[in-house]
Amino acid sequence: MDDKSLNTARLIALDWGTSSLRAWLLGDEGEVIDAHAAKRGIMQVEDGDFAGVYREIVGDWIAVHGELPALACGMIGSRGGWAEAEYVDCPAELSVLADRLLTIDADPVSLRVVPGVMQPSGPGVRPDVMRGEETQVLGALSAAPELAERGVLVLPGTHCKWVHIAEHRLAAFATYMTGELFAVLQHHSILGKPAADRDGVTDDKAFELGVDTAREAGAAGLSSILFSARSRMLAGEIAAEATPDYLSGLLIGDELRSALTGVDEVPPLRLIGDDALCRRYRHALARFGIEDVAEIPDAARIGLWRIAEAAGLLTY
Amino acid sequence: MDDKSLNTARLIALDWGTSSLRAWLLGDEGEVIDAHAAKRGIMQVEDGDFAGVYREIVGDWIAVHGELPALACGMIGSRGGWAEAEYVDCPAELSVLADRLLTIDADPVSLRVVPGVMQPSGPGVRPDVMRGEETQVLGALSAAPELAERGVLVLPGTHCKWVHIAEHRLAAFATYMTGELFAVLQHHSILGKPAADRDGVTDDKAFELGVDTAREAGAAGLSSILFSARSRMLAGEIAAEATPDYLSGLLIGDELRSALTGVDEVPPLRLIGDDALCRRYRHALARFGIEDVAEIPDAARIGLWRIAEAAGLLTY
Structure with a gap:
């Protein structure tokens, strides 16, 4: 690492899902200073030793850069993860996510976790849940603000989410x-x-x-x-x-x-x-006649940065 | 076994599917003289030793009753079974099944196998296949002839079949x-x-x-x-x-x-x-508002008996 990176580290961001863990050391403008990717999703962590995996991933960064805020999204905040973060009800203002972080008292620095989003049951509506995608959606809207009034984000994967955006809110979704x-x-x-x-x-x-x-x-x-x-x-x-x-x-x-x-x-x-x-x-x-569908890259990382910013974690 | 059973054995009937094998020794009127059921479906037969399993199942019956015709339906006649029996095209006259039996030269008696039914591709129609259900359908129509003009037979299981009967023919089906x-x-x-x-x-x-x-x-x-x-x-x-x-x-x-x-x-x-x-x-x-749906029991056994009869296997 060069001197600049030593001076500018601001946030450790983690996208910690079911089957993988991605971690970034982010600088002043949210740029990537360093990154890890590991097959250490919550299903691969032995004996529930999330604290050990966390220490292993962030330990060196803290040793070099001193105390830093750390923020995670994804299944790490689920019932089968490290600790259960709450669900925000849908329709949801995405700004609420930053107000409802869970704090896990961890070593070497405490870890904040973004809440999930739950769609409650209603007449003709089945309940649904997400953890991690809410952060990607927030990041995607920051990268593509033209969708904030009305748009659909599709997040293919093990459990693909279709997320409907209306009037700057996460209006509804389906898995x-x-x-x-x-x-x-x-x-x-x-x-x-x-x-x-x-x-x-x-x-x-x-x-x-x-x-x-x-x-x-x-x-x-x-x-x-x-x-x-x-x-x-x-x-x-x-x-x-x-x-x-x-x-x-x-x-x-x-x-x-x-x-x-x-x-x-x-x-x-x-x-x-x-x-x-x-x-x-x-x-x-x-x-199906739907053409020219662009991808939005780096949505999780950008979302984590925006939530950290809104939560006042990026103290200067 | 009593003396009567010794006199009247006419057919060995086998319903030999993917996960199980049922075999019956049937008498003059198609009544059950003796029966075996075993977890010897084609997936459980080691090293493709269908001949060995067959000998084991029918050997004692032949030893006691002398030479008898044997007829099987089901996945034993598939590509992954003992030998591949043909497919009859759908819409199918069920009487055709008896004319198109495959003969496997086996010990102690040769084994006849009922063909399957294939629904060919067409505009808006996907191909589909069955092996064993055609025999159950034939047996069911013999037990419930009121469906032969127009009816639906539903055969729940690993691969559930919906079979449409029209004008005494197997008109169409879906898996x-x-x-x-x-x-x-x-x-x-x-x-x-x-x-x-x-x-x-x-x-x-x-x-x-x-x-x-x-x-x-x-x-x-x-x-x-x-x-x-x-x-x-x-x-x-x-x-x-x-x-x-x-x-x-x-x-x-x-x-x-x-x-x-x-x-x-x-x-x-x-x-x-x-x-x-x-x-x-x-x-x-x-x-779904569909009430009073009866079950038709013993459809495979009855179907095998009827096909054996039509094929002239029940010589008196």
């Missing part, structure tokens, strides 16, 4: 288990057998056939099309090694169909997440 | 992976965690809430409701140990919703399958 469904079907069901050992073959045509099958099935929905990943293979319509791509297309396609059901005019839509996965969603969205 | 989806989600996804070690608790109210949630979600479909098995638990709306019943309700409920989409008047409907599972389907069907 699709698309990523997890793909993983369990590919690894544990008969649909995964034909290509159990494939190593990342990607067949765009099979993916597209999956998306189109889901689109054309319409209201009959996922239940009615899932088995076609086997029957099309038996009928010779897709190659055995392409079944994972076809299955991925079915699942993402049905997610889009479901999320767009009853929507007459799609609001401005942006993606947040892993590049390869966002590419698949863009491809699928195009089959 | 729902409801049973397998339940198993992989319960054993391998986050939805199964809260009750991973439950031993058969059954919560009818949680099941019913699942069915109703699927019914009310309408066209938004399964993708949009699956995560509610977690969020309702986190929100305190269902107990952790009731999540499997709720999940079962979601999956069966969405299957019914999907299968009934666009159906103005439901034709006479009957169930074929495991008693406990048929009870769940009856409960769910009642939530």
